[in-house]
Amino acid sequence: MSSERAAESTSHELVEEAFELGLRVRAPSFGELVAEAGRAISKLMLAGLAGGAGGAGDASGEWRRFEIQAADRAAVLVNWLNEIIFHAETEHWIPTEFNVESASDSAIEISARGVTVEEAPTLLKAATFHGLEIKETDGTLLVEIMLDV
Amino acid sequence: MSTGVTSQGVRKTPTMYEIPRSARSDMRVGARVYADGELWEQLSSDRSLPQLMNVATLPGVHDWVYAMPDTHEGYGFPVGGVAAFRTSDGIISPGGVGYDINCGVRLLASQLQASDIKPDLEKLVHDLSRSVPSGAGRGGALTLSDKELDRVFSEGCGYLVGRGLAQPEDLVTTEAGGCLTDADPGHVSARARQRGSKQLGTIGSGNHFVEVQVVDEIFDKDAGAALGLAPGQITVLIHTGSRGLGHQVCTDYVRIMDQVMPKYGITLPDRQLACAPFASEEGQAYFGAMCAAANWAWSNRQVITTAIRKVFERAFGEAGKLLLVYDVAHNIAKVEEYNGTRLCVHRKGATRAFGPANDETPEAYRDVGQPVFIPGSMGTASFVLAGSDATSSLSFGSCCHGAGRRMSRGAARRIKQGHEVRRELSERGIVVRCGSNKELAEEAPHAYKDVERVVDVVHAAGLARKIARLRPMGVVKG
Numbered sequence: 001m002s003s004e005r006a007a008e009s010t011s012h013e014l015v016e017e018a019f020e021l022g023l024r025v026r027a028p029s030f031g032e033l034v035a036e037a038g039r040a041i042s043k044l045m046l047a048g049l050a051g052g053a054g055g056a057g058d059a060s061g062e063w064r065r066f067e068i069q070a071a072d073r074a075a076v077l078v079n080w081l082n083e084i085i086f087h088a089e090t091e092h093w094i095p096t097e098f099n100v101e102s103a104s105d106s107a108i109e110i111s112a113r114g115v116t117v118e119e120a121p122t123l124l125k126a127a128t129f130h131g132l133e134i135k136e137t138d139g140t141l142l143v144e145i146m147l148d149v
Numbered sequence: 150m151s152t153g154v155t156s157q158g159v160r161k162t163p164t165m166y167e168i169p170r171s172a173r174s175d176m177r178v179g180a181r182v183y184a185d186g187e188l189w190e191q192l193s194s195d196r197s198l199p200q201l202m203n204v205a206t207l208p209g210v211h212d213w214v215y216a217m218p219d220t221h222e223g224y225g226f227p228v229g230g231v232a233a234f235r236t237s238d239g240i241i242s243p244g245g246v247g248y249d250i251n252c253g254v255r256l257l258a259s260q261l262q263a264s265d266i267k268p269d270l271e272k273l274v275h276d277l278s279r280s281v282p283s284g285a286g287r288g289g290a291l292t293l294s295d296k297e298l299d300r301v302f303s304e305g306c307g308y309l310v311g312r313g314l315a316q317p318e319d320l321v322t323t324e325a326g327g328c329l330t331d332a333d334p335g336h337v338s339a340r341a342r343q344r345g346s347k348q349l350g351t352i353g354s355g356n357h358f359v360e361v362q363v364v365d366e367i368f369d370k371d372a373g374a375a376l377g378l379a380p381g382q383i384t385v386l387i388h389t390g391s392r393g394l395g396h397q398v399c400t401d402y403v404r405i406m407d408q409v410m411p412k413y414g415i416t417l418p419d420r421q422l423a424c425a426p427f428a429s430e431e432g433q434a435y436f437g438a439m440c441a442a443a444n445w446a447w448s449n450r451q452v453i454t455t456a457i458r459k460v461f462e463r464a465f466g467e468a469g470k471l472l473l474v475y476d477v478a479h480n481i482a483k484v485e486e487y488n489g490t491r492l493c494v495h496r497k498g499a500t501r502a503f504g505p506a507n508d509e510t511p512e513a514y515r516d517v518g519q520p521v522f523i524p525g526s527m528g529t530a531s532f533v534l535a536g537s538d539a540t541s542s543l544s545f546g547s548c549c550h551g552a553g554r555r556m557s558r559g560a561a562r563r564i565k566q567g568h569e570v571r572r573e574l575s576e577r578g579i580v581v582r583c584g585s586n587k588e589l590a591e592e593a594p595h596a597y598k599d600v601e602r603v604v605d606v607v608h609a610a611g612l613a614r615k616i617a618r619l620r621p622m623g624v625v626k627g
Contacts, residue, residue: 016559020224071408074420082400089393090343123354125396126248129403129420130224148224148248148396149355149558 009140012040020130022146030073031103033134033141034080034110041081041147042094042114045121059097063111073105074132074143080108081127081145088124092117124149154198155189158182164218164610168202175418176205182216183544183610188602191555192220197227203418204232208426209239211492215544217499218606219523219553219598223247225421228498228554231547234427236484236491240415241432242424243402243439245495247480250398250439251446252357252390253324254500254522254550255476256533257454258376259461261383261468263363263622270580273464274361274623278582280456281359283352283627291349291452298346302334305444306451314455322511323476324501327447329483333437337394338401341438345394345445350452354585354627356551356592357389358527359457361623365530368615372517372535376474378617385461385471386531386619387453388524389627390480391446398442402435427493436482436493443481450476474533475511475520477501479550487541494545502548502613504538521613523604526552526597527581527589528574530620532604534613548612552600561596562587574624583626592626 010032015022023040027033066083070076087093095112102109130146158166161181166189168180180201184192192198197220204226205214211233220229225244234240266273293301300308306327309315320326337345352359364382367373378384391398406423409431410416415424425431454473461469479500482493503510503519510519518535525531529552540546556564565573567586570593574581583589608615 016557021558070404075404075407079404082404086340086344086397090340125393126400128224129407129423132420146224 010036012036014044015144020146021149022144024142024144026140026142028140029103030105030141031100031108033143034077034103034108035098035100037077037081037145038084038095038098038112041084041124042096045088045094045124046117047122059113059115061113063099063113065109065111067107067109069107071106073134074129076106076108077134077143077145078127078129078132085124085126088121092121094121154202155193158189164606168198173202176202177210178205178213180205180214180216182220183218183606183612185602185606188218188598188606191598195222197222200225200227200419201230203422204230204245206418207232207234207240207242207422207424208415209234211235211239211490215547217547217549218603219498219549219551221553221555223497225419226495226497229549230497231495231499231544233487233492233494233545236427236493239427239493240424241427241436241482241493242422242495243399243406243435244421244423245497246399246439246482247497248396248399249390249480250395251443251478252480253446253450253476253478254524255387255450255454256474256520256522257385257457257471258378258474259383259469259471261465262381263383265465265468266361266383269464270623273460274580274582274625276460276464277359277457278625280460281352281453281625282350283354283584283625292347293349295342298342299334301349301445301448302332302337302441303444304328305447309448309451315451319451319454319473322473323447324478327444327451327476329440329443331436332440332444334441336434336438337398337441341394341397341401344397345392348392348394349445349449350456351392351449352389352453352625352627353392354588357627359453359625360386360531360621362386362531362619362621364617365620366618368617372616375514375517376520376533376616377472378474378533384619385457386522386524387450389449389453391442391449394445395442398438402438405431406435439482443478447476477520477522485545487545492545496547498550499547500550501546502536502540503546504536504540506538521548523549523600524551525600526594527592527624527626528577528579528594528621529600530618532600532615533617533619534604534607534615536613537611539611540613543610544612548607549603552597552603554596555598556596558591558596561593562590564595565593566590579621580623581626582624588626
């Protein structure tokens with residue numbers, strides 16, 4: 001797949017299902033799916049903060065490296081998002097730029113840098129397995145992840 | 150969306166429906182749902198009933214699984230769900246407790262009348278909002294060292310007596326004395342500790358609040374008197390839980406149990422129901438960590454109580470003294486015995502409602518039953534009820550925990566914006582302090598079921614009986 005087409009098939013949007021909030025994320029590969037889910041959750045947490053922080057160009061500081069291992073892709077994704085939520089709550093640090101180093105069905109190595117905000121970000125409390133299923137259609141992965149807010 | 154499950158239910162009484170075990174081949178027990186006709190029909194529009202049936206498939210599930218009248222879709226377990234699992238061959242599930250471990254409600258009673266506070270209501274609510282930190286991720290005035298945190302985990306509210314943050318009599322009217330003795334701080338992760346070390350004494354966000362109320366109506370005069378409640382009296386209701394700490398404990402153990410289930414041969418219809426045998430190493434580790442988080446949550450409500458007491462005493466002197474009526478959890482798993490069988494009873498969005506004869510009902514309430522509090526939505530009434538001895542055979546001694554959401558947060562925002570909600574509450578004389586118009590819109594009364602209807606079902610079904618209705622005057626929201 002060309003990089004242009006890959007970029008076109010990478011996207012995210014907010015979804016509301018019954019009583020909770022979720023993310024619908026599309027990407028051409030699992031690595032890109034993990035990165036795009038990171039971008040989506042970060043954007044959500046930075047929404048509404050004064051100063052408009054949070055664009056990719058605002059990222060600064062050291063790159064941080066993360067290694068997530070789990071039984072399968074769904075668990076890797078949930079654990080990754082919970083990793084971001086933990087840093088947002090405890091340090092007000094929110095990653096906005098991502099660099100996937102390696103990705104398999106049970107592990108991901110990813111670097112990220114982002115912004116540290118003074119004001120408490122819009123906090124999401126946890127990413128859940130609720131109804132989570134990663135589907136593949138015509139070379140595009142699609143997932144919906146529900147968030148506890 | 151309709152799940153079609155309501156067609157499988159059979160109305161057994163005016164307030165109870167049964168879904169038989171035969172409704173699905175993987176169900177180990179049947180399901181009982183407390184609802185009237187209208188609440189039952191509302192359940193067809195979400196997945197709470199299929200979720201309840203999923204719970205009925207779990208190993209060691211005992212007798213029946215129950216849904217309370219406020220039930221709605223949750224993660225894995227429905228909110229308002231009650232299920233008991235034999236400690237001998239059953240499971241324990243973090244999803245059956247919920248992310249906000251020991252989210253619960255505490256009622257304080259003053260000797261003040263509504264007329265005493267009305268002239269200064271704005272200032273009172275403002276002072277409360279400044280004294281009790283609220284909002285997502287907000288820290289409190291207390292920062293605990295690791296050793297101090299361990300003592301909160303192990304001793305709960307008892308530790309706070311020595312710190313001058315609780316009165317000894319507060320422990321008597323707190324569920325379990327504000328301390329579950331099975332707590333094991335060693336099973337609380339470093340991350341959970343980090344999230345919990347700075348948040349003691351804070352409300353948080355979402356549907357959590359501190360509300361100043363007036364006793365609007367007493368339905369049972371003698372029971373009201375036993376609880377120290379009379380018409381026109383000012384009360385304060387606190388609704389919060391274990392904040393980021395509880396969420397991290399749940400997140401940690403959903404992950405752990407998700408990994409170990411194959412070892413125990415457990416397969417699930419929904420991965421969010423991740424569980425392990427109660428008696429297993431992982432089951433016991435979660436139980437120890439959950440009890441520690443529950444003790445932290447009771448301590449959280451206790452520290453908030455101390456801050457509120459200071460505000461009231463500054464404003465009203467001796468007349469502003471606040472007595473703790475009771476504090477009860479509605480997201481918890483506890484080991485209890487029913488007809489000689491030890492069960493791990495999971496109450497997720499459900500309140501324990503023990504009767505007068507139960508040893509755990511405080512001595513002072515032995516003629517009444519254990520107090521139960523059902524908060525309404527912001528701007529609507531809350532209710533005080535009391536458990537009955539019959540409840541043990543109706544729902545493992547449980548009843549509902551609130552009005553129950555009936556629409557998503559976004560749908561609520563689309564109906565009415567935060568500033569409109571604020572204005573409407575103000576027009577009704579309710580003072581609101583909430584830093585976020587968005588949160589205000591999401592928690593507006595129209596987002597919730599009719600609490601009066603929910604409470605009437607609880608009363609009619611015999612799960613608990615109505616004692617008093619409390620009307621909001623001032624609200625501090627996260």
